[in-house]
Amino acid sequence: xxxxxxxxxxxxxxxxxxxxxxxxxxxxxxxxxxxxxxxxxxxxxxxxxxxxxxxxxxxxxxxxxxxxxxxxxxxxxxxxxxxxxxxxxxxxxxxxxxxxxxxxxxxxxxxxxxxxxxxxxxxxxxxxxxxxxxxxxxxxxxxxxxxxxxxxxxxxxxxxxxxxxxxxxxxxxxxxxxxxxxxxxxxxxxxxxxxxxxxxxxxxxxxxxxxxxxxxxxxxxxxxxxxxxxxxxxxxxxxxxxxxxxxxxxxxxxxxxxxxxxxxxxxxxx
Numbered sequence: 001x002x003x004x005x006x007x008x009x010x011x012x013x014x015x016x017x018x019x020x021x022x023x024x025x026x027x028x029x030x031x032x033x034x035x036x037x038x039x040x041x042x043x044x045x046x047x048x049x050x051x052x053x054x055x056x057x058x059x060x061x062x063x064x065x066x067x068x069x070x071x072x073x074x075x076x077x078x079x080x081x082x083x084x085x086x087x088x089x090x091x092x093x094x095x096x097x098x099x100x101x102x103x104x105x106x107x108x109x110x111x112x113x114x115x116x117x118x119x120x121x122x123x124x125x126x127x128x129x130x131x132x133x134x135x136x137x138x139x140x141x142x143x144x145x146x147x148x149x150x151x152x153x154x155x156x157x158x159x160x161x162x163x164x165x166x167x168x169x170x171x172x173x174x175x176x177x178x179x180x181x182x183x184x185x186x187x188x189x190x191x192x193x194x195x196x197x198x199x200x201x202x203x204x205x206x207x208x209x210x211x212x213x214x215x216x217x218x219x220x221x222x223x224x225x226x227x228x229x230x231x232x233x234x235x236x237x238x239x240x241x242x243x244x245x246x247x248x249x250x251x252x253x254x255x256x257x258x259x260x261x262x263x264x265x266x267x268x269x270x
Contacts, residue, residue, distance in 0.1 A: 030232060030233065030234055030235045031235075032229070032230070032232070032233035032234070032235050032236035032237075033235035033236045033238075033239050034235070035236075036077075036079055036101065036236060037077075037078070037079065039079075040078075040079050040080060041079050041080040041081070041082050042070075042074050042077070042079055042080070042081055042082065042101050042102070043082045043084050043099070043100045043101045043102075044070050044081060044082065044083055044084060044100065044101065044102055044103075044104050044105075045084050045085075045086045045091060045094050045095060045099070045100030045101075045102065045103045045104070045105070046062070046066065046067070046083060046084070046085060046086065046103070046104060046105035047085070047086070047088040047105050047106075047179065048062050048083075048085040049179040049180070049181050049182075050064075050088075050105055050106055050179070050180065050201060051064060051181075051201065051204045051205065051208070052064050052065050052200065052201075052204040052260045052261065053065050053066040053067075053105050053106035053200065053201075053225075054066050054067050054083075054105045054106070062083045062085070064260060065256060065257065065259075065260035065261060066104050066105050066106065067083065068256045068259070068260070069104075069123075069244070069247070069253070069256055070104050072247060072252055072256070073240055073243045073244060073247065076243050076246070076247070077239065077240075077243060084099070084100050086099075086100065087154075088152065088153070088154045088155065088179070089153045089154035090154075091103050091107075091154065091228075092113075092116060092117065095117070095228065095229075095230055096116075096230060101229070101233075101236070102227055102228060102229050102236075102240070103117075103227070103228035103229075104227045104228070106126070106198060106200065106201070106225055107119075107225060107226060107227065107228050108126065108155075108156035108159075108198075108223045108224070108225060108226075109122060109223070109224050109225070109226040110156065110159060110223075112159070113228070116231065117228045117229065117230070117231060118228070118229045118230065118231050118232070118233060118234060118237050119226035119227065119228055119229075119237075120226045120227040120229075120237055120240060120241045120244070121226065121241060122224030122225060122226050122267060123224075123225060123226065123227070123244060123266060123267060123268045124200070124224065124225040124265065124266055124267060125222070125223075125224055125225075125265070125267055126198050126199055126200055126222075126223050126224065126225055127198075127199040127219045127220075127221065127222050127223065128156065128157055128160035128196060128197070128198065128199070128219060128220040128221050128223065129196075129197060129198075129199045129202055129215050129216065129219050129220070130144070130149070130194050130195070130196060130197075130215065130216040130218070130219075130220070131184070131187065131194065131195045131197055131202050131205075131206075131213050131214070131215055131216075132187070132193065132194045132195075132213070132214060132216065133187065133188070133190075133212060133213060133214075134212035134213060134214050135212065136193070136194075136214075138193065138194060138216070139216065140216065140218055141167050141170075141216070141218050142170075144167075144170065144171060144193065144194055145170040145171075146170070146171075146172050147171060147172055147193035147194065148171065148172050148173045148174075148175060148192045148193050148194075149161075149171050149173075149174055149175070149192060149193065149194045149195065149196055150174070150175040150176070150177055150183035150186055150187065150191075150192040150194070150195050150196070151174065151175075151176060151177070151180075151183060151195060151196040151197065152176065152177055152178070152179050152180045152183060152197075153176040153177065153178065155180070155198075156198070156223060157196040157197055157198065157220075158176065160196060160220040160221050160223075161174060161196055161220070163220070163221065164220050164221075167220070175192055180195070180197050180198070180201050180205075181205070183195045183197070184197075184205055184209075184211070184213070187213070188211055188213075196220065199215070199219075200261065202215055203215075224267075227240060227241075244268050245268060245269050247268075248266065248268040248269040248270075249269065253266045253268055254266065
């Protein structure tokens with residue numbers, strides 16, 4: 001019996017050694033691109049209520065600027081694009097657990113996010129702005145003292161507020177919504193006094209909805225969008241960026257930007 005126990009222990013130790021070696025080899029090898037090519041699909045995580053980057057149209061189809069960029073990019077890579085709506089407040093968890101392969105939906109590059117994620121170079125400039133009703137007496141950030149502002153939970157707008165502590169402290173309350181569209185609807189009915197929001201989303205909503213909203217001249221900060229990947233997925237990130245550069249060179253990016261944003265304001269390759 002004693003010999004059997006010793007033999008079993010030796011076998012377990014050997015198996016553990018092999019397993020540990022396998023983990024080490026896997027960690028040292030970036031097979032992120034090859035994995036996508038083998039699987040023949042790339043799963044893109046997005047917020048499907050974030051126009052004009054990604055949202056549902058009247059036919060409940062997910063469309064938008066980022067969606068069209070991604071569709072063309074993965075087509076040129078020879079794989080299928082799978083659009084996976086996610087809870088934006090849990091986006092990094094979705095990525096790191098392997099539920100999605102990238103976050104591509106007006107995803108702001110920040111120093112904090114770069115600690116845990118790998119970003120492509122920026123492809124679009126953006127800003128954090130304040131939207132109020134057209135007839136609001138608010139014209140400056142100071143005018144919002146003692147008032148209520150809304151924003152989207154887990155968004156860069158939340159970080160922009162944190163980076164402006166004096167302004168945030170001057171507000172009576174900050175309400176975090178599931179998405180910006182819900183916040184804007186609450187603004188429209190008078191539930192809140194302002195919305196802290198991405199400039200591209202604010203412009204799109206005002207232009208398409210016809211609502212009597214306006215954007216304050218003062219901004220909370222400038223920023224840039226990038227595609228987010230898992231920290232070690234360099235091969236996949238580099239390939240996607242290389243394809244985007246090719247799309248910019250042949251005019252495809254300019255065409256998509258003009259369609260969704262009204263002009264070629266992309267910064268890919270510029």
